[in-house]
Amino acid sequence: MSFWWFWTQAPVVEEALDEDLPKIAEIHAASFSHKWGAAELARMKAQKGVNILIARRSSPYGTGTPLGFLILRRAADEAEVITIAVHPRQRGRGIGKKLMEAGLFRLYGERCTHLFLEVDATNEAALLLYRGLGFKEVGRRKGYYSDNGGDGTALVMRIDLR
Ligand SMILES: CC(C)(COP(=O)(O)OP(=O)(O)OC[C@H]1O[C@@H](n2cnc3c(N)ncnc32)[C@H](O)[C@@H]1OP(=O)(O)O)[C@@H](O)C(=O)NCCC(=O)NCCS
Numbered sequence: 001m002s003f004w005w006f007w008t009q010a011p012v013v014e015e016a017l018d019e020d021l022p023k024i025a026e027i028h029a030a031s032f033s034h035k036w037g038a039a040e041l042a043r044m045k046a047q048k049g050v051n052i053l054i055a056r057r058s059s060p061y062g063t064g065t066p067l068g069f070l071i072l073r074r075a076a077d078e079a080e081v082i083t084i085a086v087h088p089r090q091r092g093r094g095i096g097k098k099l100m101e102a103g104l105f106r107l108y109g110e111r112c113t114h115l116f117l118e119v120d121a122t123n124e125a126a127l128l129l130y131r132g133l134g135f136k137e138v139g140r141r142k143g144y145y146s147d148n149g150g151d152g153t154a155l156v157m158r159i160d161l162r
Pocket residue numbers: 031032083084085086087090091092093094095096097098118119120123124125126128129132
């Protein structure tokens with residue numbers, strides 16, 4: 001079996017393991033100006049209602065490294081996207097969409113009614129992803145982001161699951 005086989009396999013989405021956290025921190029650092037270290041991610045992962053999903057290629061040679069991650073927090077019958085990021089070299093290949101779909105599927109199965117998120121109004125790639133999945137804008141927060149060079153407006157978006 002050649003390495004080519006490995007690279008042609010579609011990524012799978014699964015629950016992050018503790019050993020994935022350093023790679024998740026690396027993807028986070030490559031995606032956002034504020035950094036979350038592995039220790040901070042571990043604290044988050046231990047919180048009630050928090051799930052960290054990762055996409056990785058299945059591999060006959062061992063566990064594949066994370067290509068992207070999604071962090072969700074659930075409280076009662078509502079949930080929020082804490083953050084999502086895909087490694088810069090892996091973007092535009094459907095991984096972000098696959099992570100979000102897996103998260104939505106899971107929340108639907110848990111009888112969650114709504115999923116909320118906040119997104120920088122200038123983040124075109126994220127907006128394309130969220131709108132394509134059916135998220136609708138339900139509010140705006142001016143000055144929410146301080147480091148994006150724009151006016152910092154955050155769009156609050158929601159998708160109804162029930
Ligand atoms: C936002 C992000 C997670 C998207 O992940 P991705 O794996 O590149 O997205 P996908 O390949 O699954 O694309 C999903 C959809 O958005 C579109 N899209 C995503 N990025 C795009 C881009 N840069 N230009 C045009 N379209 C884009 C895709 O065409 C696709 O549309 P489709 O469903 O109609 O085919 C990724 O760009 C990222 O990690 N950004 C940095 C972190 C970030 O901003 N996170 C969001 C915080 S709110």
